[in-house]
Amino acid sequence: MDNKPEYTQTENVVEKPRKRGCAGHCLKFWWAYLIALIVIVVIVVPVILLVAVPKIAQDKLDHAELILDSIKMTNSRAHNFTMSINTEIKSDGKVKARIEPFEGVMYLEDLPEHRPFAKVHFPETNSEKSQIVNVTQFTMIDDMEAFTTFNTWLLHNETFRVTVEGPTKVHVKGIAKAYGVTFKKTIEMPGLRMLDGTIVSNTTVNSFAKKGVNNFFGTVQIPNYSKVAFELGNATFHNYLLDKEIGTVYLDNLSLKPGNDNVYPMRATIDDLGYVTGLAVQKPYCDKFKGVLPFKLRGKSVVNNGESLSYIADALATGNQTVQIDIRGTVERSMGITLGCTDDE
């Protein structure tokens, strides 16, 4: 079966000289043509089929481009989630071929270990110039440490590189044999930049709340510079003012999507409101900064439907995000008191 296409090619070669009307010459040197034919069949054709075609197939695949449109992580559980990954594969479309479905691993290109953090099941594709490949799959977290590292890079970096790699087979049109090739693409992904630009507004304070009860409220807007959307669930954050931990911030039912449309109600329990207002009336905060204080947030826990998502919580715990909060405005709105500057140092 494998030999069939080889015949089609060799017949063309023999027919050409006959057309030129070389009757005598051809008859006399029939043996030379026979040798040439045998050489072609025995050496040239296999070389083309076994060496040249697979090389071309791999080369075409290497030159194709994988473009990441979006990644969506839903149904986040402690050890698994649903991943939707929307991509486009672009190639020159010159060789007609079909690429078998395959399983590719994903890893951080710039970490030498290249430890896979997820597997993607690519469907069958072809060599069209442009092809949309959208995959939605159940994903098991096989390597928690590698996946947490991926989330940490996603959170911290402005951009970072991810490689998708897997073995597959190419079927070139007209050739029965399937060729083993490697699909390997590195994409540059935008990261979340440590959620830089997070804004807390519309803040109110309840100075009469009992100890341990939420006493600070507001609206938080979290920018997402990346192409990754994720379902986090209930997230809590350590809250610092200067270097002192002052309480916990709660964001419920959090789900971050790319863009600016991530607006959530925020609630917090601040253990020592006196320290906060005390700082707001001191220089330079009372004069230069008009009562606006630099708070810091660092991930504490992420719980979705009762399951702890350590791979997100641990990533969020690796860095602080500074948010400026207008404490003078907060106190004015909530209590009708205007905080000024205390005279004593």
Ligand SMILES: *[C@@H]1O[C@H](CO)[C@@H](O)[C@H](O)[C@H]1NC(C)=O
């Ligand atoms: C995915 O995680 C959930 C919750 O932890 C669990 O109940 C379920 O069995 C997991 N699915 C698989 C296929 O492991």
Ligand SMILES: *[C@@H]1O[C@H](CO)[C@@H](O)[C@H](O)[C@H]1NC(C)=O
């Ligand atoms: C693939 O996802 C893109 C969004 O990234 C969407 O516009 C497109 O309609 C989807 N195509 C298919 C075939 O699902």
Ligand SMILES: *[C@@H]1O[C@H](CO)[C@@H](O)[C@H](O)[C@H]1NC(C)=O
């Ligand atoms: C991405 O962020 C991590 C964690 O902060 C850092 O170690 C790594 O060097 C960064 N990588 C790139 C490519 O910026």
Ligand SMILES: *[C@@H]1O[C@H](CO)[C@@H](O)[C@H](O)[C@H]1NC(C)=O
């Ligand atoms: C301001 O906060 C209150 C509750 O504290 C909330 O009801 C209201 O929707 C918020 N407004 C905006 C614009 O976020």
Ligand SMILES: *[C@@H]1O[C@H](CO)[C@@H](O)[C@H](O)[C@H]1NC(C)=O
């Ligand atoms: C976050 O800020 C707090 C308070 O300044 C500090 O103690 C802590 O080391 C910081 N953590 C990280 C990961 O930067």
Ligand SMILES: *[C@@H]1O[C@H](CO)[C@@H](O)[C@H](O)[C@H]1NC(C)=O
């Ligand atoms: C969070 O989602 C749950 C279930 O969807 C809902 O019952 C709850 O009211 C939501 N809480 C907030 C604060 O949105």
Ligand SMILES: *[C@@H]1O[C@H](CO)[C@@H](O)[C@H](O)[C@H]1NC(C)=O
């Ligand atoms: C978040 O916590 C609230 C209150 O404890 C709960 O009703 C809700 O279901 C939780 N949401 C998720 C997504 O786990």
Ligand SMILES: CC(=O)N[C@H]1CO[C@H](CO)[C@@H](O)[C@@H]1O
């Ligand atoms: C894809 C997308 O919408 N990205 C946005 C993420 O958030 C930043 C800042 O909010 C925007 O500038 C990006 O356009």
